[in-house]
Each structure stands twice: as structure tokens, then as C-alpha cells.
Amino acid sequence: MKSIFNKIKYYFEKQKLFNRVTLEQSNFAILDTETTGLRVSKGDKVVSVASIKISEFKIREDMILDELVNPQIKIPEQSTMIHNIKDEDVKDKPTLIEIEDKILKFIKKSVLVGHNIDFDIKFLKNNAKNTNLANRMKVIQPIDTIHLTAGLFPDLKNYELTSLCEHFNIKADDQVRHSALGDCWLTARLFLFLLNKAKDLGITNITGLIKLCDRGLNLHHIIKNAKNIH
Structure with missing residues (x-):
């Protein structure tokens, strides 16, 4: 019961913040992961996670997270062909749970942004079960650049x-496309472009961005284009 009340409290506090803080005052953390496969329900794991900060409508080149992750399972050859990460690249790297605090600290006080961000959130929740990182992913309100683009x-x-x-x-x-950091850079540049377009339309806060995302999510043809979009 306490957990439910905490989530409700977090939700209302978040809504107040999203309405009050302007886009110029907002901090964003662009996030991307690479994985052993596309099906978290079948046991696929994160092998790389990256994030880039945006503040004051600028990419913060001095604030970048880029970590290889030991999935503790073998990386399929077909996945390596996509992201170029091999077993030997991650065998001595920390597990996701071992770097959860580092990830949490990096994205703290930031709105999470990603291209098909639900994919990344599902993997972080599943691969880091029963951790503070997983709990944060359960209540976070992200911005998906697919939906934001479609809304605009x-x-x-x-x-x-x-x-x-x-x-x-x-x-x-x-x-490098299909590297976590490379995709973060592309998503960050796309998001800045969209952010300026939204501002031109009179959007002044995160609540306005979320409404644009909701509009994009409701477009039927987004579903048709969602396959293999990560």
C-alpha cells in the first residue's frame, strides 16, 4: 500500500514540475541501449548503455555516459553483426546491476528521452529487477522521439x-548507427530539432511535449512503422 501511495505522490509531483519548468530550464537525458536480442521476455540482455545530457537547448558534450555491460550470456552472432559487440568485448565489464547507481546518478533530475524508448526501459526494468534503477524505470515519464516526431x-x-x-x-x-552512443548522438540531434519546432508552435513546458507525443502515439500509421524501428 505504501508503494502505491508513493507512486501516486510521485505522479502528482511530477505533473506539477512538468507544468512549472520551462523547456529552457529542463534537463534531458537521451538514452539508448544495445542488447543480445530484441525479446526481453525470452531472456535477452543489455550489452551496452549510453546517455547524453541536453540542457538549455544544447547537447552537453562534457556529460556523456557510455558503458559496455556484461550480459552474463553469450551474444548471438546475428546481434554482433548489428551492433559489433562481441563476447570478448564485455567479458571483463561490469553487469548492469553493478553500474545501476552510475546510470541513476547520470539521469537524475532529467527527463528521459529516446527513440522507441519503451524498448530500452523494458530491458532496464527486466535486467535490473528489484533495484532502484528498475523502480525508477517503472514510474518515469519518458519522451519518445518517434511519437514526438509524429505529433509534429x-x-x-x-x-x-x-x-x-x-x-x-x-x-x-x-x-556509428546501432551503437548505443552513436544512436544517442543522432537522437539528441533529432530531439533538439523537434524541441525547437515545438517551441515555434508555442509549446513552453514538458506537459506540452507529452501532449504532442500522445497525439503522435494515437496515429494509426505509427504502428505500421514501429517494427524494427529501434
């Missing part, structure tokens, strides 16, 4: 990250 640009045919960067002329050729 509902007529696009493709919401895949590379395609969006190409469509909006966002620099992408200096980053």
Missing part, C-alpha cells in the same frame, strides 16, 4: 531514426 509531422511515411535524420538534414555520417 503526422504525414511522414517512415519514422526510423536514420530516415528521420536524412529527411530533416540532421548530420549523421559522423556516428
Whole structure:
């Protein structure tokens, strides 16, 4: 019962904060993970986690988290072909639970942002069960750049990250796609572009961004484009 009341209290405190703090005053943590596979329910694990901070409408190049993670299981060859992370790369690295405090400290007092962010949140909750990190992921209100893009640009045919960067002329050729840090950089640049578009429309706070995300989430064709969009 105490846990339920704590969640309710957290929710209302969060709503007040989202209404009160302006976009310029808000801190954002762009998050991405790489995994052994796509199915957390089948035992897939995180092998890499990265995050980049944004504040005052600027990417903070001095505030970057980039960690390889020991999944304690073998990485399938087909997954290595995508993110280029091999068993030998992670065998001496810490587990996710061993770096949970480091991740929590990094994203503290920030709005979590990601491209198909539910994918990353599900893995963090599952792989770090019964930890403070998992508990934070259960109550967090994230911003998904897929939904935010759709809320602002509902007529696009493709919401895949590379395609969006190409469509909006966002620099992408200096980053490695399907690396956690590389995808964080691309998502951060995309998010800044979207943030400025939202501001031009008169959006002044996080609540406004969430409403745009809800509008994008409700678009039927987003579902059609969601497959393999991570």
C-alpha cells in the first residue's frame, strides 16, 4: 500500500514540475541501449548503455555516459553483426546491476528521452529487477522521439531514426548507427530539432511535449512503422 501511495505522490509531483519548468530550464537525458536480442521476455540482455545530457537547448558534450555491460550470456552472432559487440568485448565489464547507481546518478533530475524508448526501459526494468534503477524505470515519464516526431509531422511515411535524420538534414555520417552512443548522438540531434519546432508552435513546458507525443502515439500509421524501428 505504501508503494502505491508513493507512486501516486510521485505522479502528482511530477505533473506539477512538468507544468512549472520551462523547456529552457529542463534537463534531458537521451538514452539508448544495445542488447543480445530484441525479446526481453525470452531472456535477452543489455550489452551496452549510453546517455547524453541536453540542457538549455544544447547537447552537453562534457556529460556523456557510455558503458559496455556484461550480459552474463553469450551474444548471438546475428546481434554482433548489428551492433559489433562481441563476447570478448564485455567479458571483463561490469553487469548492469553493478553500474545501476552510475546510470541513476547520470539521469537524475532529467527527463528521459529516446527513440522507441519503451524498448530500452523494458530491458532496464527486466535486467535490473528489484533495484532502484528498475523502480525508477517503472514510474518515469519518458519522451519518445518517434511519437514526438509524429505529433509534429503526422504525414511522414517512415519514422526510423536514420530516415528521420536524412529527411530533416540532421548530420549523421559522423556516428556509428546501432551503437548505443552513436544512436544517442543522432537522437539528441533529432530531439533538439523537434524541441525547437515545438517551441515555434508555442509549446513552453514538458506537459506540452507529452501532449504532442500522445497525439503522435494515437496515429494509426505509427504502428505500421514501429517494427524494427529501434
